[in-house]
Amino acid sequence: MTAPRIGFIGAGNMASSLIGGMLQQNFKPAQLLASDHNPEQCQRIARQFGISSSTDNAVLAADCDVLLLAVKPQVMREVCQALPAMRKPGQLVISIAAGIDCRSLSRWLGEDTPLVRCMPNTPSLYRQGVSGLYATPSVSNAQKQLTEAIFNAVGISLWLDQESQIDAVTAVSGSGPAYFFYLMEAMINAGEQLGLNRDTAERLTLFTALGAAEMAVQSEVDVAELRRRVTSPGGTTEQAIGSFTADQLPQSIARGMQAAARRAGELAEQLGDKA
Numbered sequence: 001m002t003a004p005r006i007g008f009i010g011a012g013n014m015a016s017s018l019i020g021g022m023l024q025q026n027f028k029p030a031q032l033l034a035s036d037h038n039p040e041q042c043q044r045i046a047r048q049f050g051i052s053s054s055t056d057n058a059v060l061a062a063d064c065d066v067l068l069l070a071v072k073p074q075v076m077r078e079v080c081q082a083l084p085a086m087r088k089p090g091q092l093v094i095s096i097a098a099g100i101d102c103r104s105l106s107r108w109l110g111e112d113t114p115l116v117r118c119m120p121n122t123p124s125l126y127r128q129g130v131s132g133l134y135a136t137p138s139v140s141n142a143q144k145q146l147t148e149a150i151f152n153a154v155g156i157s158l159w160l161d162q163e164s165q166i167d168a169v170t171a172v173s174g175s176g177p178a179y180f181f182y183l184m185e186a187m188i189n190a191g192e193q194l195g196l197n198r199d200t201a202e203r204l205t206l207f208t209a210l211g212a213a214e215m216a217v218q219s220e221v222d223v224a225e226l227r228r229r230v231t232s233p234g235g236t237t238e239q240a241i242g243s244f245t246a247d248q249l250p251q252s253i254a255r256g257m258q259a260a261a262r263r264a265g266e267l268a269e270q271l272g273d274k275a
């Protein structure tokens with residue numbers, strides 16, 4: 001069997017993370033293509049990964065077994081409606097856009113288009129990504145396997161029973177890397193305020209985050225138990241956790257994630273096809 005050709009429409013942050021991760025696994029540069037309306041983005045992605053690129057999305061639509069839509073939700077309607085109706089037969093379309101639902105995508109692309117909605121995240125670049133997947137009924141088993149091959153190449157993937165769960169996945173893991181970066185920024189700044197130089201505070205924070213994540217993934221006990229094992233009675237951690245709790249940090253995190261999920265719903269409402 002010849003290797004499936006996979007075309008990324010939109011050559012920005014997320015396309016780069018996915019392509020970079022896929023090339024470290026079994027995918028070859030010759031089977032990956034990217035298009036972007038911005039010629040500089042096309043040149044950048046072609047140079048960075050040694051893949052072909054085009055400023056014409058229609059080239060990918062004619063040539064690729066999988067079209068991976070990686071443009072912002074705000075331009076998704078325009079991009080889909082501008083694609084030629086005659087695309088490569090049996091083509092699978094995967095959208096990674098937050099909010100834009102399958103009903104809108106199938107109206108814009110053709111009702112019988114096999115569609116997968118996916119919510120990946122940027123650590124895919126280092127093959128540490130996690131992706132939530134939802135397939136419409138017209139997606140074949142072979143297309144599901146191909147979807148898994150793409151997203152398992154850059155981390156792990158999980159199929160969801162209901163499309164609505166994609167908004168929760170977006171709030172947890174799609175946006176999630178930014179929450180951890182935000183916490184790291186705060187810890188680096190606080191470390192500096194405690195008298196460390198910035199470089200030292202940064203290295204301590206980053207390796208602590210890496211070590212904690214590795215422990216949480218490898219451990220047989222849950223994260224609450226891991227936290228308890230660091231928290232000596234009457235010790236230093238207890239003071240920090242007590243202060244975070246008094247400041248209602250867990251409730252603040254829950255409110256932030258609810259806002260992210262709500263925004264996904266608003267994007268669907270504002271940008272989707274209501275007809």
Ligand SMILES: NC(=O)C1=CN([C@@H]2O[C@H](COP(=O)(O)OP(=O)(O)OC[C@H]3O[C@@H](n4cnc5c(N)ncnc54)[C@H](OP(=O)(O)O)[C@@H]3O)[C@@H](O)[C@H]2O)C=CC1
Nearest residue numbers: 010011012013014036037070071072073096097098120174
């Ligand atoms: N970034 C993330 O962590 C994640 C993003 N997503 C989803 O991935 C999608 C892409 O996000 P991200 O990569 O961050 O966005 P980027 O803006 O980095 O990438 C999108 C690219 O598409 C280009 N583009 C705009 N219009 C067109 C067009 N008509 N034809 C071809 N290319 C076009 C943009 O150019 P220009 O800049 O000139 O507009 C840009 O280069 C979004 O829908 C987002 O919801 C999902 C999970 C995580």
Ligand SMILES: O=C(O)[C@@H]1CCC=N1
Nearest residue numbers: 097098170174175176
């Ligand atoms: O912020 C966003 O809308 C996108 C979706 C998930 C991560 N980035």
